Amino acid sequence: MIIITITIIIIIIIIITITIIIIIMIIITTIITITITIITIITIIIIIITITIIIIIITIIIIKSKVNIQPLLLASCLFFAVFGSVRGANGTVPLVLWHGMGDSCCNPLSMGAVKKMVEIKIPGIYVLSLEIGKTVVEDTENGFFMNVNDQVSLVCDTLARDPQLKEGYNAMGFSQGGQFLRAVAQRCPSPPMRNLISIGGQHQGVYGLPNCPGQSSHICDWIRKMLNSGAYTGLVQNHLVQAQYWHDPLNEELYRNHSLFLADINQERVLNESYKKNLQALRSFVMVKFLRDSMVEPIDSEWFGFYKPGQAKETETLQESVLYKEDRLGLQALDKAGKLVFLSSDGDHLQFTDAWFNANILPYLH
Ligand SMILES: *[C@@H]1O[C@H](CO)[C@@H](O)[C@H](O)[C@H]1NC(C)=O
């Protein structure tokens, strides 16, 4: 009897112990699970807050700092990521871009970024970044070696064949693309160009290439050598783009007689009335000068000024030049009609901020 009782008690004790252990384990597991969940939630919240703060800081830095082409792209990407693209509203004026020397139509860090930026700022706009040649490499090479008059007629063909441009377009040229698009305006009135925006274009040419953009410094050394050996010889004129807007103020007559491109569009040889008429059809001709430009000599050329003839020290403004006073190109008439716009950006060649672009250029793209 006693043995049976003891056995029963022991069994009961064992059962109670096991139950208690199980209950304790369940409680511990639950506590651990809840803790892990709470920690996970807190971590996620902290990560979200950190990312938001980083995005805000980067945006502020980009807005406040000087924006060359690369940060522009960053800003666009950020904008895209945060707000997405808004499409639909139309009634926009198409925009044609012509890149500068050493660049190409579609470089994601330059023209590609500008195209994207404009597309974000003006939803629905059609932006055509000109490619001179069949590939990006050919496009870049042609910026150095293809006869400029041939490039201009190629572009005129492209524009005339593009159905999206037939109602007219705005044009924005970067560096040498600025004077090339002016030639398009003067030679090819159809489709009509509305606003011509020259970003650092050299409308009176250059007499010096002190610096080269990007990676092309060895090409620049070679170009300088060619220009010094005889910029106005037939061979160099025909095959070197920069020779075609080389303007030697010590040899104005040589320049006038032999410059294949610039002397022609600047009416130095004969007076082509259609150039004058076509240029005056513009709504506005905007010229941007970079106040600390280290690639263009003289910088005045970006506002259509140049060295006074016969020396290479003193400069004259467009308004002081014979071209303006005799109004050979219609620039005086444009000026009097308030259609010549002189803008400046306080930076090196092609450097401007996003805020500067919004305030100064964007109004001409509508
Ligand atoms: C907006 O209109 C222009 C000209 O009519 C056209 O080329 C362009 O494709 C249109 N864009 C959109 C997004 O519909």
Ligand SMILES: *[C@@H]1O[C@H](CO)[C@@H](O)[C@H](O)[C@H]1NC(C)=O
């Ligand atoms: C004037 O320019 C137009 C357009 O490029 C050209 O067709 C014409 O032959 C030029 N006239 C003269 C006199 O050079």
Ligand SMILES: *[C@@H]1O[C@H](CO)[C@@H](O)[C@H](O)[C@H]1NC(C)=O
């Ligand atoms: C420029 O052309 C004019 C007329 O054809 C000629 O009389 C003059 O000698 C030329 N000058 C130079 C430096 O080539």
